[in-house]
Amino acid sequence: MKHIFLGLIAILMMVGCSKDETESDLSETEQWLVGTWNTSEDFTGNSYTYNEDGTAIYENNHNGDITMYEGVWEIIDDNVLIEFYPDSDESYENWQENPTLKSYIEFTDDYTLHTSDFYDNSSTSTKYKECDPCPPRAxxxxxxxxxxxxxxxxxxxxxxxxxxxxxxxxxxxxxxxxxxxxxxxxxxxxxxxxxxxxxxxxxxxxxxxxxxxxxxxxxxxxxxxxxxxxxxxxxxxxxxxxxxxxxx
Missing domain, CATH: 2.60.60 (Lipoxygenase-1)
Known part of the structure; x- marks a missing residue:
């Protein structure tokens, strides 16, 4: 009986560990956003990579010359994306109060993201999630x-x-x-x-x-x-x- 009881405990611990490893603390919107998005449908434009740990990488592509900026990202109010790419003399402390970018976001599908500037709705852009092969996009x-x-x-x-x-x-x-x-x-x-x-x-x-x-x-x-x-x-x-x- 003792062996059976210990066996059940071991099984429950394994299930608990497996659940902890597979579950994500990210919201559904955040999970959709994680990945690399490009401003060009053929993936030759500027790119934004949003990592699961909240870090971000912005790559500016100017005629093939790539400049990379490291930063952080966060979703607030369910559909507002804030990003911060600090200069060398800037601190991450309270960065949410003055982000580099602040945008409303809307997913057309799993691979297409529309953004509009938080302060100017007329300033919009579309980003495409990098994939190979890619499914048809609307x-x-x-x-x-x-x-x-x-x-x-x-x-x-x-x-x-x-x-x-x-x-x-x-x-x-x-x-x-x-x-x-x-x-x-x-x-x-x-x-x-x-x-x-x-x-x-x-x-x-x-x-x-x-x-x-x-x-x-x-x-x-x-x-x-x-x-x-x-x-x-x-x-x-x-x-x-x-x-x-x-x-x-």
Whole structure:
């Protein structure tokens, strides 16, 4: 009986130690923040590394010349990030009262962080968590499409735009317009990896879409085709990562 009792104590001690080793004292927001974030989506800009122990490293990248600053960080009020990168003659004492940087933060996803200056909300920036490979990130894409309509009469035109969420499921939004001699439509959507449209109008409109263009947030064309045939009630979907499309 004594051996059984001692065995139970040993097991409980092991479980307790394991729990202490795996649990983090950081809040959920702090856990999301831990890691290295870059001001450029291709990771060639300035970087901020937030360590679990509250230390931080800021690397300023000026045309390939890296200058490193060591400091500390802390989250206050759930969504305010304060950082302190002292000069050689500055002390860490009461640094929270006069931080180098103070920003509101918001995570778009696990790998995208939006910040706005605590004292000036118009001063904003986006940081990207370094990863390899990186999952698709939500960003704005503009889809433009055009084609033919009735040369003699206008008809109501209902357009359903499609874009995907973080889990890959398609989401839709409907816009009402009208046909003309030419159909020219455009919309900017926030999507992860897919963007598309479907249009509905009277068969008498003779409508047909033959040109589709997709631009990224930098206004660069990532897809363009002018020899398509998207008929009424057909769905066009462009897969961004695969650079492919479907018409169904």
């Amino acid at each position: 960003q704005e894409y503009t889809i433009n499409f055009s084609g033919f309509g009735s040369p003699v009469e206008q008809y109501p035109l209902e357009i359903t735009y499609y874009f995907d969420g973080e889990n890959g499921d398609l989401v839709s939004a409907t816009v009402n317009s009208t046909t003309n001699t030419d159909i020219i439509e455009s919309n900017t959507l926030t999507s992860y990896d897919k963007i598309g449209f479907k249009y509905q109008t009277s068969p008498e409109s003779q409508a047909e879409i033959n040109t589709v263009e997709v631009r990224d947030k930098n206004d660069e064309v990532i897809f363009s085709s002018s020899d398509l045939s998207v008929d009424i009630d057909q769905t066009f979907i462009y897969d961004i990562s695969d650079d492919s499309y479907s018409i169904n």
